[in-house]
Amino acid sequence: MRKETLRDVLEAQQLRRALVLITPLGGGDEQIVHEEALDKNHVHAAPIKECFRTGRSEIIETGEGEIFLQAFLPAPRVMIIGATHIGQVLVRLAREIEIEPIIVDPRTAFATEERFRDVDVIAEWPGDALKKIGLDRRCAVVCLAHVPDIDDEALGAALESDCFYIGALGSSRSHAKRLERLQEKGHAETGFGRIHGPVGLDIGSVSPAEIALSIIAEIVQDLRSVAAE
Amino acid sequence: MSTTLETASAWIDEGRNIALATVVETWGSAPVPVGGHLVIDGQGDFAGSVSGGCVEAEVIARAEDVISSGRPELLEFGVANETAWGVGLACGGRIRVFVERLG
Numbered sequence: 001m002r003k004e005t006l007r008d009v010l011e012a013q014q015l016r017r018a019l020v021l022i023t024p025l026g027g028g029d030e031q032i033v034h035e036e037a038l039d040k041n042h043v044h045a046a047p048i049k050e051c052f053r054t055g056r057s058e059i060i061e062t063g064e065g066e067i068f069l070q071a072f073l074p075a076p077r078v079m080i081i082g083a084t085h086i087g088q089v090l091v092r093l094a095r096e097i098e099i100e101p102i103i104v105d106p107r108t109a110f111a112t113e114e115r116f117r118d119v120d121v122i123a124e125w126p127g128d129a130l131k132k133i134g135l136d137r138r139c140a141v142v143c144l145a146h147v148p149d150i151d152d153e154a155l156g157a158a159l160e161s162d163c164f165y166i167g168a169l170g171s172s173r174s175h176a177k178r179l180e181r182l183q184e185k186g187h188a189e190t191g192f193g194r195i196h197g198p199v200g201l202d203i204g205s206v207s208p209a210e211i212a213l214s215i216i217a218e219i220v221q222d223l224r225s226v227a228a229e
Numbered sequence: 230m231s232t233t234l235e236t237a238s239a240w241i242d243e244g245r246n247i248a249l250a251t252v253v254e255t256w257g258s259a260p261v262p263v264g265g266h267l268v269i270d271g272q273g274d275f276a277g278s279v280s281g282g283c284v285e286a287e288v289i290a291r292a293e294d295v296i297s298s299g300r301p302e303l304l305e306f307g308v309a310n311e312t313a314w315g316v317g318l319a320c321g322g323r324i325r326v327f328v329e330r331l332g
Contacts, residue, residue, distance in 0.1 A: 001249055001329055001331050002332075003241055003331070003332045006234060006237060006238055006241070006331060007238070009234060010234060010235065010238055023251075023327070023329075025253065025301075025303055025327055027300075027301060056263065056264075057253075057263045057264040058254075058263065059253055059254050068251070068253045068327060070251070070264055071264070098232070
């Protein structure tokens with residue numbers, strides 16, 4: 001790999017631009033194809049498109065030998081609504097598995113730099129904040145504020161997007177009430193199945209850290225099942 | 230957040246001669262998926278992984294040749310490998326690893 005290629009790959013990751021790196025395994029020039037610049041007439045357009053869709057890299061056989069298509073998709077993101085104790089652990093776990101965390105909480109007493117070092121903290125209402133960041137299919141939204149006004153607003157934005165994961169903290173009972181409120185606000189019931197509530201895999205979590213672990217595990221499960229489809 | 234590639238970039242900036250190993254194909258159970266990276270410098274320092282640890286030593290050794298010759302190599306490892314006890318995959322999987330000079 002050329003130094004310039006490595007630089008372009010890292011830069012694209014920084015800018016959240018998807019690309020596929022084409023490497024002929026028998027030797028020869030490598031090539032970068034950006035998602036937005038994929039030419040329909042590219043000789044390998046179909047498998048490259050599939051790489052962008054699934055995020056999976058693969059070898060293809062061609063007349064000139066084997067070619068490796070390596071997908072570099074933007075890092076998945078998790079929007080953590082609620083700058084809470086669970087949120088603090090979730091930030092650390094997400095980082096370890098290379099999911100980029102962003103904290104959103106309009107309560108400035110919670111969303112402080114002291115409580116959340118080295119992570120983007122947006123002390124705004126989730127409606128505005130999520131619109132500004134932009135939710136795409138590489139995003140997860142987790143509502144942990146446990147304040148209906150805050151969580152509901154984020155859920156509304158998440159339901160209108162094609163984010164791959166939506167979760168909301170709370171018991172089955174509070175989840176049922178939440179769905180009633182969302183319905184009253186005019187959100188389509190058809191999307192409610194997308195919300196994981198109670199949030200997280202059922203591993204018997206008790207402490208905030210254990211709950212954070214169950215949430216991040218559920219996010220990984222959904223992230224990988226999209227790729228496996 | 231390709232941490233291994235960021236390490237590679239930092240090593241290049243330090244003027245080190247390095248090779249990049251990439252998992253390009255897997256069969257059966259393999260702990261590192263296709264696209265996994267291992268970066269190696271000429272002094273035997275490495276970061277990342279291409280397996281659960283079973284074939285790293287062999288990849289690192291071969292990477293030194295790749296760094297000096299500049300010729301990429303495609304390596305294959307599996308339980309059927311004749312050096313199975315030395316560098317075989319205990320998990321029973323098979324992997325192919327592309328090793329190339331970086332820079």
